[in-house]
Amino acid sequence: MSNKIKCSHILVTKQSEAIVIHERLKKGEKFGKLAKELSIDSGSAKRDGNLGYFTKGMMVKPFEEAAFKLQIGEMSEPIKSEFGYHIIKRFG
Template sequence: EFLEYLINRKLMALEAREKGYAEKTDVKIKYEWDFDDIVSHDFYKDNIEAKSKVTASDARDYYNKNKSDFVEVKAQHILIKNKDLAKSIYKKIIGGESFDDLAKKYSEDEVTKSSGGNLGYFTKGMMVKEFEDAAFALGKDQVSEPIKTIYGYHIIKVLDKRQISFEESKDKIINMVQNKKLKNKFDSVLNELKSKYKVLINEDVYKK
């Protein structure tokens, strides 16, 4: 990774020199290393960062195309290690027994047990995949059959499900989309520079 960083910095410094950045800098340069650092940084700001800006309109477009990613669920669960016991408890729930009472009596999740298994609100990416898939597939007040994860068997009840508004998500979306644009632009520019400049690595020097 460090070698890749050195190569990328050198490539940007070479291109910066060609574009006249050496004449632009008003910083007193003492070492070649410092020079490469400064001009490659300036090149990055002008040719990658400045061309990867994300507007509120860009964020709105992303939100509208990915609304299903901006949903949060409030759920409670009962965690049981034994599969047969989990099935038995599920039957009790379907038969009309209180989810809260059964969670307090049987759940092996010591953190949520006393609150009836209440997990509060969570969004996608916060739970293990099997749990997440099951929870987001349920409607309000629906209960899942026992779902196996690395922790055991979960019986999940969805208490609420709501769409997160654009305004609540805007800052997060802008950061996420901008990071993606920066990476794509950086990769694109570096690929162009690698085609333009021949990279040779002196393995003997590098190993030292």
């Protein structure tokens, strides 16, 4: 297991929004496009949801735990954190 990974995410305030977005992604819509349009994390949304590389201890616990369980190319179910609901995709 790598100690440094690269992920993108889409962050929304409501679980219902996250579920709808997750379904759209599973049907083939582009992660980056939906991140730009729908994510409330304006910093990463401009970069197709890209958070860049990070190590353990840099992200809030629920996000970190989900992200580090993903294989490259995998996408998480909606994950609740203090910021809202994340859908995470691992790239590296």
